[in-house]
Amino acid sequence: MKLLPGRMQVLGWLPDALVSVRGDDRGRALYLTFDDGPHGGCTPALLDLLRAYRACASFFLVGRNVERHPELVQRMVDEGHRLGNHSYTHPQFGRLSLAQQLEEIDVTDRLLARFDGVRRHRFRPPRGVFSLGLTAHFAARRRNLTYWSYNSMDYQRGDPVEFIARMRAAPPKAGEVILMHDDGDCAIRMLETLLGEWQAAGFQFCALPHARQTHAAPEQDVAVRSANPG
Numbered sequence: 001m002k003l004l005p006g007r008m009q010v011l012g013w014l015p016d017a018l019v020s021v022r023g024d025d026r027g028r029a030l031y032l033t034f035d036d037g038p039h040g041g042c043t044p045a046l047l048d049l050l051r052a053y054r055a056c057a058s059f060f061l062v063g064r065n066v067e068r069h070p071e072l073v074q075r076m077v078d079e080g081h082r083l084g085n086h087s088y089t090h091p092q093f094g095r096l097s098l099a100q101q102l103e104e105i106d107v108t109d110r111l112l113a114r115f116d117g118v119r120r121h122r123f124r125p126p127r128g129v130f131s132l133g134l135t136a137h138f139a140a141r142r143r144n145l146t147y148w149s150y151n152s153m154d155y156q157r158g159d160p161v162e163f164i165a166r167m168r169a170a171p172p173k174a175g176e177v178i179l180m181h182d183d184g185d186c187a188i189r190m191l192e193t194l195l196g197e198w199q200a201a202g203f204q205f206c207a208l209p210h211a212r213q214t215h216a217a218p219e220q221d222v223a224v225r226s227a228n229p230g
């Protein structure tokens with residue numbers, strides 16, 4: 001299993017101001033990230049598991065799924081997880097104009113803000129598609145794209161025992177951002193075993209820090225926490 005495919009290695013060379021792939025590695029933090037949810041069948045069990053280990057994570061949510069399962073998004077916020085933006089419909093970003101991409105992002109940012117009061121969330125493009133145009137647009141607004149440094153490959157939906165064995169053979173290091181998904185149960189079945197092992201190895205499971213705040217007027221990244229639907 002290639003934990004850091006070539007493309008990700010290249011993205012890892014870019015400055016954090018453009019693309020972030022890792023978290024703070026000064027302590028013993030691991031950054032679990034889950035894409036494509038919330039999912040009515042799988043996300044509740046994942047949240048139960050994370051709670052049992054007092055683990056915080058980051059969820060890169062698809063806007064239309066947020067509309068389907070607002071109660072799960074609220075639960076994420078209530079239980080200390082961080083919300084990220086993974087577009088509204090999870091389209092092929094490479095086939096969209098920049099304006100269409102920004103619309104996908106803006107609609108989802110507004111949806112998420114109702115729950116956490118944050119105006120601009122970390123954004124991870126669907127399927128990790130990298131676009132120079134979007135990156136430049138973000139950079140001009142002091143915003144970066146969030147990728148990952150450790151790919152669990154859970155989307156291949158194979159035998160979790162095999163995945164666990166591979167991850168044990170090449171375990172994540174402090175500061176790694178781990179890519180997983182909560183629209184299937186593969187990650188849950190891996191983490192049922194691995195969370196305890198990683199915790200015993202001294203790791204703490206942390207949510208990614210908020211996206212870098214811009215200090216430039218007229219826009220503010222963090223809105224007053226007032227629009228929470230409760």
Ligand SMILES: [Zn+2]
Nearest residue numbers: 035036126127
């Ligand atoms: Zn995705």
